[in-house]
Amino acid sequence: MYKLTHLKELESESIYVLREVAAQFERPAILFSGGKDSIVVTYLAYKAFYPAKIPFPLLHIDTGHNFQETLDYRDALVRKLDARLVVGSVQESIDKGRVKEEKGYNASRNRLQTTTLLDTIEEYKFDACIGGARRDEEKARAKERFFSHRDEFGQWNPKNQRPELWNIFNGKKNMGEHFRVFPISNWTEMDVWQYIYQENIEMPSLYFTHERACFERDGQWLAAEPCMMLKPDEQVVVRKVRCRTIGDISCTGLTISEAHNLEDIIDEIAATRVTERGGRADDKRSETSMEDRKKEGYF
Amino acid sequence: MELLRFTTAGSVDDGKSTLIGRLLYDSKSIFEDQLEAVEQASRNRGNEEVNLALLTDGLRAEREQGITIDVAYRYFATPKRKFIIADTPGHVQYTRNMVTGASTADLAIILIDVRNGVVEQTVRHSFIAKLLGIPHITVCVNKMDLIEFSEDKFSEIVQNYREMSAKIGNKAQLHFIPISAKYGDNVVSASDRAPWYKGETLMELLENISIEHKQGEGSQPMRLPVQYVIRPISDKFPDYRAYAGRLAGGVLKVGEAVRVLPSGLESRVKAIMQAEKTLDVAHTPESVSVLLEDDIDISRGDMLVGVEDTQPVVNQQSKMMCCWFNEQPMQLRKRYIVRGAVSETIGMVQNIDYRVDIHTLESIENETSLKMNDIAKISVRTANPLVYDCYEDNRTTGSFIFIDPDSFETVGAGMITRNND
Structure with a gap:
């Protein structure tokens, strides 16, 4: 049926x-x-x-x-x-x-x-x-x-x-x-992820784990790119991260993750206890x- | 995994927000940052307990006034099903929001405070659920903890509800569950305080209830409103012409003889496509594009139907149950844009047969205009013929909206009644 x-x-x-x-x-x-x-x-x-x-x-x-x-x-x-x-x-x-x-x-x-x-x-x-x-x-x-x-x-x-x-x-x-x-x-x-998996849609590499220079601010990992101004006490370190959402560099929080394929991402989301916009600095203003x-x- | 859409209507006092909060919380659909934000917001308002209503009341005005003023959509999933809740306010002045939320629902949850029994609000919500043709109604008799889970009291309410439901002519399947939203009895897990209740918990019911009505199986006539004509006009596809639409009823098969309405032209289905994929059969409510054997004139707004099936009505005249949405009252003989799923024409309301008093459900005749939130039976005449089914038989091909030609706002909704009754 x-x-x-x-x-x-x-x-x-x-x-x-x-x-x-x-x-x-x-x-x-x-x-x-x-x-x-x-x-x-x-x-x-x-x-x-x-x-x-x-x-x-x-x-x-x-x-x-x-x-x-x-x-x-x-x-x-x-x-x-x-x-x-x-x-x-x-x-x-x-x-x-x-x-x-x-x-x-x-x-x-x-x-x-x-x-x-x-x-x-x-x-x-x-x-x-x-x-x-x-x-x-x-x-x-x-x-x-x-x-x-x-x-x-x-x-x-x-x-x-x-x-x-x-x-x-x-x-x-x-x-x-x-x-x-x-x-x-x-x-x-x-x-969205189940559909991407079902249809085998090619995704940007940022969604999968990769080594990146980043720094931590207010409990959130951000990319250490030239457009980001670091505070004196902020240290740039290399971490294995991936993006859960992708926006402008300044407001895209990075997740520490080992997920290297779509199955891993789906497992990770199923287990997570924080919403994806939890990593978005722009939503936290009020x-x-x-x-x-x-x-x-x-x- | 399947998808179930349900609607909840009610005010905060009924425990509606508590119930939704519990469904979301117990299915682990509330995330830590959301809970933190709600805790913070509750503290800012001086609430002692975490106010779960703040999860659903998202707009600034709603948070300030502590009321729900619009339809809010909520999502959660269990390993068995994915759910969409259309959460609507319950007061009379929000009838239009309830109608909106109910229009796509497979199931309605009606909350009854066990201390109050079947009250006017229960009747009103049940009437709206019936009007919008929601196939399942689940009556949650809430606050059972306050009456020590008395079976007699529960049975009495079930009896009263059944009588009321029969009186308003509701054909939906009824389900009854004794619950305590506050303590979680029979919401997600079974209660040991009501051993006499052998039925499913609310969550079990939501997970298991049949949604076959959505799939157009069995004898439902095939309906495919043509939404868009795909014509690539490229070297690779020079003469390609496909009719795109979402199946609104029944099953579409390759080789089937189809009729185009309102023109009456006929052809056969040559191919059914979903992007590159070809199908032998398509089911409601799939989106497809269809190639026909013959090159006939078909455009947006036409409807393909099975030649062998029961035919829809093609007529400039129609009777509808109407809910009015706008602060500007409905005027007789004013020109409105009448729009179905994909078709559109100009129309006017010739007559208000009767208005339903939403408090007493009595019919009131000799009305000459409708105010916001009014529900009435109307006679409509359109410039071009409408192609329609009775709303009870098909919620897609039996529904229309009215658009004001000056403001372009959606001012009313209409559902075709059976055989002009």
């Missing part, structure tokens, strides 16, 4: 959402960060439209503080899929005086990305940005819709979201407004920091 698995049901739902985006919007783009979630979204888009090419470009907001492995992976994927790549540069936003770089030890370009993202959306007139955010990641995201409406300032209004029933999505909007669409809303971190950033137009 036929058995519907959770991965099959989730995959089917996500492909349905991606096809709705292609049908309902004129200029959508996939927000591609090089992390596992946006990689899975891109893979699902490939499946949704095969044998046609993915009908939207990949949009990467480059903070200038990316791991080289992320950029290499991105470029190889774009070549493989024959996709179009659009890059929005935070460095350019800084040079143009659109944003001001944070100072101090915990300075991060994470927040500056919002301006670069909104500027890029405006420049290319994107009317829907497809992201890999999941509802299980964070409490503000637990209330996010699949089709999330943004006003002309790119803001999210969590108190007045459109009701979303069954699988009927309403992508109608006025001039200047746009949507964020989250096809893998209902996936958990475990689902109790509702994600909601506040999302309202401004963050991913």
Whole structure:
């Protein structure tokens, strides 16, 4: 007898959402960060439209503080899929005086990305940005819709979201407004890894254990890269680490890990007692920091 | 592993948050940093005990006011199943949120405080579950510890609930469990304080309950709403034309004769694809793309159905049970955008047959407008014919939303009733 698995049901739902985006919007783009979630979204888009090419470009907001492995992976994927790549540069936003770089030890370009993202959306007139955010990641995201409406300032209004029933999505909007669409809303971190394993999707090397120069700050391991300013008492040491999430270097916590393949990663996640965003410095700023950033137009 | 979606409605007093907290906690789905954050937030608010409601109430306004104002989705898994909880507020003014959460649920948990029995809120939540066609209802009779796990009291509530459920015409499968969410009795592990109860714990029930209704097995008619036409227009695939969609009912087979609605054109299934993979058979709710034997005109919004199957209705006229969502009242004869899974047309409400008083469940006639959270039977006329099934038979092809053409907001939801009854 036929058995519907959770991965099959989730995959089917996500492909349905991606096809709705292609049908309902004129200029959508996939927000591609090089992390596992946006990689899975891109893979699902490939499946949704095969044998046609993915009908939207990949949009990467480059903070200038990316791991080289992320950029290499991105470029190889774009070549493989024959996709179009659009890059929005935070460095350019800084040079143009659109944003001001944070100072101090915990300075991060994470927040500056919002301006670069909104500027890029405006420049290319994107009317829907497809992201890999999941509802299980964070409490503000637990209330996010699949089709999330943004006003002309790119803001999210969590108190007045459109009701979303069954699988009927309403992508109608006025001039200047746009949507964020989250096809893998209902996936958990475990689902994502199980799916990557099932489909044998190639992943960036950063997710697997490797030796790296790093330092510890507030109980969190961070990469000792030139963009990171070390406090006097912080020691650079070499550790066997892997990334559980991949973002900008300044806010990507490293996990001490020996996981060298997908099975190891799945075992590690099954045993872990800390959420993946537990390693994200950007979420720790206040109790509702994600909601506040999302309202401004963050991913 | 299978996926079960369930909904919980209720206010903090019912112990809903405690119950969800316990399901998450006992299935080890709450992580240390989340628990730490909740402990910290509880202390900031001067709460003495850890307030598990803070796990689900994520938005700043909700945390400040201590209420749930929107649907929150929660995830947990056991070795047997993965679960999605649509956690919704329980008060009358949040009927629309309950309707939203219920729309995709396979099961509803209805919480009853054993000291209060079946009350108005129980009736209201049960009515919404029935309206949205949730196949399973699990009634958790909570706070059993306060009445020393009295079997008589439990049986009395079961009896009362069955009578009420029959009265509102609910065809869902009913399940009853005596629990104490606070102490965990019969939530995840069996209680030794209610030896007379021989049934499953809530977790066992969630893990084992049948979800065959999702898979479109048996005699359910095949329905494939066409979402998107895939045309690569490349050297490798010059004339390729595939119809992409998510199966909304039944089973689709290669070689099957299919009809396109509303046009009525017919062809046969040449191939079923999932990316590079070809399938002989596809099941609900899989996303597929389909190649047909003949080159016929099909576009987004059309529906492929089995020629041999019971046919859906194709009509400009329809009757729906409607829930209104917007602060702007529904107006008769105003033009709204009516949207189904993938189709869209302009329509107007010609008549409100009756409104349901959500407190007494009485029908009220001669209404001329609907306010936010109102539920009513309406007669709709659309510019183009809608293709639909009765909602009871198919929750995908029997459901529609109303969009205001000025604000573009989703202002209402409609479910097709049977044979205009």
